[in-house]
Amino acid sequence: MTLSRRNVLKTAGAAAALLPEAARAQTASTPAPANLGPTTSTVEDRNRRMQWWHEARFGMFIHFGLYSVLGRHEWAMEQEGIPVAEYQQLAKQFNPQPHAARAWAKLAKSSGMKYMVMTTKHHEGFCLFDTKLTNYCAPKQAAGRDLVAEYVEAARAEGMRFGFYYSLMDWHHPDGARCKTDEAARRRFVAYIHGQVRELCTNYGKVDILWYDVSWPLTPEGWESVQMNQMVRKLQPDIIINNRSGIPEDFQTPEQRIQAYDVPWESCMTMNDSWGFQRADDNWKSPKTIVRNLLTCTRDQGNYLLNIGPKGDGSIPDPSIQILTTVGRWMDAHNALIHRADRCQVKRSEFALFTRQGNTLFIHAYFWPGETLAVGGLQQKVLSAKLYPSGQPVQFEQEQFRVRFTGLPRYAPDPIATVLQVECDGEPTQDQLAIRVNRKREGV
Numbered sequence: 515m516t517l518s519r520r521n522v523l524k525t526a527g528a529a530a531a532l533l534p535e536a537a538r539a540q541t542a543s544t545p546a547p548a549n550l551g552p553t554t555s556t557v558e559d560r561n562r563r564m565q566w567w568h569e570a571r572f573g574m575f576i577h578f579g580l581y582s583v584l585g586r587h588e589w590a591m592e593q594e595g596i597p598v599a600e601y602q603q604l605a606k607q608f609n610p611q612p613h614a615a616r617a618w619a620k621l622a623k624s625s626g627m628k629y630m631v632m633t634t635k636h637h638e639g640f641c642l643f644d645t646k647l648t649n650y651c652a653p654k655q656a657a658g659r660d661l662v663a664e665y666v667e668a669a670r671a672e673g674m675r676f677g678f679y680y681s682l683m684d685w686h687h688p689d690g691a692r693c694k695t696d697e698a699a700r701r702r703f704v705a706y707i708h709g710q711v712r713e714l715c716t717n718y719g720k721v722d723i724l725w726y727d728v729s730w731p732l733t734p735e736g737w738e739s740v741q742m743n744q745m746v747r748k749l750q751p752d753i754i755i756n757n758r759s760g761i762p763e764d765f766q767t768p769e770q771r772i773q774a775y776d777v778p779w780e781s782c783m784t785m786n787d788s789w790g791f792q793r794a795d796d797n798w799k800s801p802k803t804i805v806r807n808l809l810t811c812t813r814d815q816g817n818y819l820l821n822i823g824p825k826g827d828g829s830i831p832d833p834s835i836q837i838l839t840t841v842g843r844w845m846d847a848h849n850a851l852i853h854r855a856d857r858c859q860v861k862r863s864e865f866a867l868f869t870r871q872g873n874t875l876f877i878h879a880y881f882w883p884g885e886t887l888a889v890g891g892l893q894q895k896v897l898s899a900k901l902y903p904s905g906q907p908v909q910f911e912q913e914q915f916r917v918r919f920t921g922l923p924r925y926a927p928d929p930i931a932t933v934l935q936v937e938c939d940g941e942p943t944q945d946q947l948a949i950r951v952n953r954k955r956e957g958v
């Protein structure tokens with residue numbers, strides 16, 4: 515009897531309906547590592563490889579595949595129970611405009627992003643790159659060309675670093691589920707996966723990031739992740755690898771949330787609620803929310819990987835363009851504060867976020883309080899203050915528990931976030947309890 519994928523899922527002991535969630539949980543809960551990943555050589559080597567990435571801070575994620583034609587989210591195949599034979603017909607339609615990736619790279623650059631990560635193969639199993647290991651790939655289907663090569667060329671033309679997203683989980687490959695329970699299938703499937711990772715790391719010159727996703731249904735031992743990543747590092751000595759092959763490697767990947775780790779981390783996030791193009795998803799984040807998220811990542815020394823989901827023809831949905839254009843205008847004036855920032859301990863405010871460079875504190879007021887702006891608990895003496903980037907001087911008064919910046923414009927000079935640059939006599943820190951504990955309580 516040949517096992518259908520559905521039967522395999524049943525015999526694997528998990529309710530099929532729950533699998534997506536289970537798979538997600540598996541990626542989301544990879545624990546923060548106490549030490550470096552097994553294939554990383556030394557701390558110094560990792561710091562060297564990752565320096566550009568830390569400075570880059572802001573990147574573009576691109577989810578592109580057959581699901582972009584459907585326009586109902588990249589999990590449609592699984593969640594709607596679409597049979598493989600029916601789904602793969604999409605490969606006969608998927609034929610994006612030539613060099614669609616050029617517009618992505620231009621938008622990324624004008625938004626202040628410094629790198630891009632594109633899905634080379636998502637869970638659906640369709641490969642956007644030229645592979646000798648399957649015919650289920652763009653060059654051998656309607657598109658008739660290597661879409662990864664186009665993406666690489668576009669990224670390079672705009673001076674963007676780039677990475678490859680690659681899903682280990684595969685809903686199309688015959689061994690993609692039965693590999694869990696059938697050793698011969700596991701060997702075949704691991705040879706396929708390692709072979710494709712080898713192709714990706716061999717055929718496109720220098721690759722900056724390898725971004726694995728969902729490692730269901732195997733363990734890192736089952737995937738032979740250590741051997742796979744050793745191979746990757748041999749082929750690409752400077753590459754940065756994420757944590758989703760089941761071993762920590764170079765960085766953590768909190769998804770749809772911002773969470774600081776004490777190792778390098780990158781928060782990936784959608785602009786609406788979908789990674790792949792979803793025609794009717796109108797739940798867009800505002801440009802201000804996106805800037806706030808980027809500032810939060812910057813403050814805590816993380817990266818922000820923000821997604822676009824191009825349509826089947828490769829064009830970017832209009833709302834994404836509009837939002838990123840506004841973000842880009844803010845970034846034009848402020849990107850130096852994002853790309854060069856030290857960890858900032860100052861956090862408390864309900865209308866501003868803080869970043870730091872040495873002894874300089876930058877107050878990013880996203881809800882402008884008006885003519886006076888106050889911060890509590892700053893422990894250093896303020897030496898001077900001005901508006902950024904105009905350099906217009908700002909008056910201030912400092913008392914024990916409060917510094918007040920006065921004579922400010924009544925309305926926000928920048929509606930996204932107006933920035934005050936504050937020189938302090940030491941590294942700015944905030945005592946978050948002092949006010950509650952030490953301030954005299956006698957009123958009038």
Ligand code: GLC
Binds near residue numbers: 541588
């Ligand atoms: C999840 C989803 C996937 C998406 C990824 C991005 O793992 O399964 O669709 O590509 O998150 O982080």
